[in-house]
Amino acid sequence: MTNSNKTSDVKELSLEQHEELLRTLKARFEKHMNRHQDLEWANVQAKLEANPQKLWSLYEMERTEGEPDVVGYDEMTDEYIFCDCSAESPKGRRSVCYDREALDARKKHKPENSAMDMAAAMGIELLTEEQYRTLQKLEAFDKKTSSWVLTPPDIRKLGGALFCDFRFGTVFVYHNGADSYYGARGFRGSLRV
Template identity: 70%
Template sequence: MNSSKRELSSEQQAELLGILKSRFEKNMNRHKGVEWAKVQEKLEANSEKIWSLNEMEMTGGEPDIVVPIAIGNGKKTDEYVFCDCSAESPKGRRSICYDHHALNARKEHKPENSAVEMAADIGITILTEEQYRELQQLGNFDTKTSSWVITPEPIRKLGGALFCDRRYNTVFLYHNGAESYYAARGFRGWLKV
């Protein structure tokens, strides 16, 4: 992988497309009415998006096409939305605080990264609470882990950050100090193609 160009080799691209197609076909409930051939055509025309999807995959996100209203803005377009659909918060994106400011605020035992920075590096957007709740309508996610969600600025200015999980068949929203990090908390992201 050449990260400076954000492109995959043709072999890596073919492997990723095979993984995505297989996941797409196994989870048709997430994207009724969407045809894989059209998705693949869009992907093959955008190497940077394929690179981002590969990063989502490599960090354990198991990206798949979803058709929730909040992520797709409820409009019919020729764009497709991929979202992290791993059963638990992506393993390669855990043990991180919320954002760069929180990372810098820690005096000791700093995590390696933050959710906001990792999302930007990968080229994806962290889910909002509304998007997270809509994703949960497509399956049972984060029953043992939790995921940071976009935090409104007034809360963030006071040092807090928000995260969600699913327990007791219910989606919960919580708060924590933005500088906190846990082995069972990561983040989920989405990418429009």
């Protein structure tokens, strides 16, 4: 799959993309059963086949090197929860500030995009701090990078935004100006199917 920061206007996969993505997701699902014990791929695939728009969002997660995988199942809503499981923050989503307001506020050296805009265009949600901590219980992610997380409105109103990483065996939550961006900071997303 190609790596690009641009998303396609067409939100439909070709038959070849559809089949390739399902093969990739199935192989990852089978390789990392620790992330979704007691779940069966056939049930996940049936949900994906019934939701082509969600499959397109997963394709975007994969295209930007997020390596999405199933990390849970919500019995109340009958939804599988996918999350970016790349070892480091997805390469195709780095060097972005937090949101559109922060991007517009930058006078010089603007990044190409923001985490919130990219997530919305992809049809996914930024992880909350709680979701990020839950993901880290499955295995250690972001040992060299960091990821923006959904920031509470009261912090965002003051110009800040939150990001997390994993160092010294611990999840750390930090703050930065929402308009900041770094080559080693991207964002992780989640998608319910």
